Amino acid sequence: MKANTLLATILAYLVGTVSAQASNMRTPDPLDLSATPTSPFHPGPQHPPKTYTPNQSLAPLVSTLQPAVVNISVEQKVRQEMMPMTDFFSPFFGSQGPQSQMPQYRVKTGQGSGFLVSEDGYLLTNNHVVANADKVTVKLSDDREFEGIVVGTDSRIDIALVKIEAKSPFPYVAPGSSTEMKVGDWVVAIGNPFGLSHTVTAGIVSAKGRVIGAGPYDDFIQTDASINPGNSGGPLFNLEGEVIGINTAINAAGQGIGFAVPMDMVTPFLEDLKTTGEIARGWLGVSLQTLDEDLAAGLKLKVTSGVLLAEVHPGEPGEQAGLLSGDVISAIDGHPVSRAKDLIRHIGKSRTGTAVRLSLLRQGKSKTLNVKLGKRPAEKSLTRARIDSRSTSPGPGQSPLLKKLGLSVRGTQGGGVQITAVALNSLAAGKLRKNDRIIEVNGIRTPQVNALVNALHRRSKHIVMVISRDGRRLYIALPRP
Secondary structure (H helix, E strand, O other), rough: OOOHHHHHHHHHHHHHHHHHHHHHHHHHOOOOOOOOOOOOOEEEEOOOOOOOOOOOOOOOHHHHHHHHEEEEEEEEEEEEOOOOHHHHHHHHHHOOOOOHHHOOEEEEEEEEEEEOOOOOEEEEEHHHHHHHOOEEEOOOOOOOOOEEEEEEEEEOEEEEEEEOOOOOOEEEOOOOOOOOOOOOOOOEEEEHHHHHHOEEEEEEEEEEEEEEOOOOOOEEEEOOOOOOOOOOOOOOOOOOOOOOEEEEEEEOOOOOOOOEEEHHHHHHHHHHHHHHOOOOOOEEOOEEEOOOOHHHHOOOOOOOEEEEEEEEEEOOOOHHHHHHHHHHEEEEEEEEOOHEEEEHHHHHHOOOEEEEEHHHHHHHHEEEEEEEEEEEHHHHOOOOOOOOEOOOOOOOOOOOOHHHHHEEEEEEEOOEEEEEEOOOOOEEEEEEEEOOOEEEEEEEOOOOHHHHHHOOOOOOOEEEEEEOOOOOEEEEEEEOO
C-alpha cells in the first residue's frame, strides 16, 4: 500500500515537472521570430534570442539571421557568336546574307548570395557576382523581389555594394571582427548554392591568412563549412550572429575547403563604397622584399627578418616621409612584420590619409618614421621604375668569377648589365634569371660589364646585387665562390 502511494507521488511530480517545462517552452521570447507569425521578420539589426545556446541547436540563430540574407540573380546581354552563313546566302542575297545585317545577342544569367548591412537597403556581395551585369534582382527570404543597383565595387578583394529600395526598413546583420576569430572557432554559412535558396551549412575556421593568388591583399579565412557555386557573396557568421567573412571562393579539387574575405578588410571602407563607389585604400609607394639570411649578411645587418625596401618611388608618400632604398622595416604601428605580405595587409586595411608609424633599421641604426598614406592607384596605372632594356652588341661578358657564379652577361644602352644566361645548378640559379639587369653590386653602380667585374672582385663575404626585373627593382644576395 505504501509502495503504491509512493509511486503515485513520484508520477505526479514528474507529470507536473514536464508540464511546467512544456509551459516554459511555449512562452514566447520577444526576440524569437517564430513567435510572431503575422510578420516574417522584424526590421533592424538581427540578433539571436537571449535564451539561445548553440550547444543545443543552431536553429534559433539561423531563423534570426535568414531574413537578412538575400539571393541575387543577374542578367547580362552578351553578343551572340554567329555561324558564318555568308557563303551559303551569297547566291541568293549577294555578299551580305541576312545573318550579317544585325548582330545577335543573348541573355547570360547567373546567381549568387548577399546580405543586408543597413536598414535602408545596402547589401554586400562579391564583385564577380554582379560584375558587368545589366540587371540585378535581389530576392529576400519572404519572396519579395527588388531591383538592385550596384553602388560600388573593389575587384582587389572581390566585394560589391548593392542598393535596394523599399518604403519600410529592412532587417540587417552586424559586422564582427574577423581578426578575433581563432582557428577552430565555429562558423555558419547561409547562401544560395546551386540555386537552393537559404541553404545553411556549419563548420569551423580551418585556417586564417590564406594566400590563394587572388590579388595583392590575399588574406582569406579558410573554412570547412560547405561552400558551393551560388554561395559567392554570402555571409560567414560567428555563433553570435555577426558576419566575420564574405564567402568568395571554393577549391574545386577538394571538398570542405572554402574561402571567405575577412570582414575586417571590408568594414572600414563601407562609407567609401557608398559615397565614391570605390575604396580609398592606403599606399606607401615602395617596392618590398622579404629579408632572408643571405640578404641580411650581404647588407651587414644584425637582423635576419623584416621587410627590405627594394625601391622608394619618387614623389610618393614613402619618399616624402624620408624612406630610403635599403631600409628594413621591422614593425608598423607597433605590430611586428616579418614578411612583405604582412606590411601589405596592414597598409591595405588603412584608409587614404591615415598616418602610420614605421619602425626601421637604416645602416645598422634604429629609426622611427611617421608616414601619411596616399591613395593606391589603379593596378594598370601603378608607377614602376622602367629602365631602357635595349641592348648593345653582346661583347665577351665573361670572367672567371662570372663563370663560377654561372652567369653570362652583356652591356646595355640604358646603363646596366643584362644577364643572357644562368647555368643550371650554379650559385645564381633560382635567384637570378635571364634578362635580369644588374644595376649595382655591393653598392657600386655597374653601367658596363667591366664595372660589374671590378665590383664583383671587391672583397666581401656576400655579393649583393640590385637588379631590375619586369620593371621592378630587387635585391639579390649570392654567396661568394
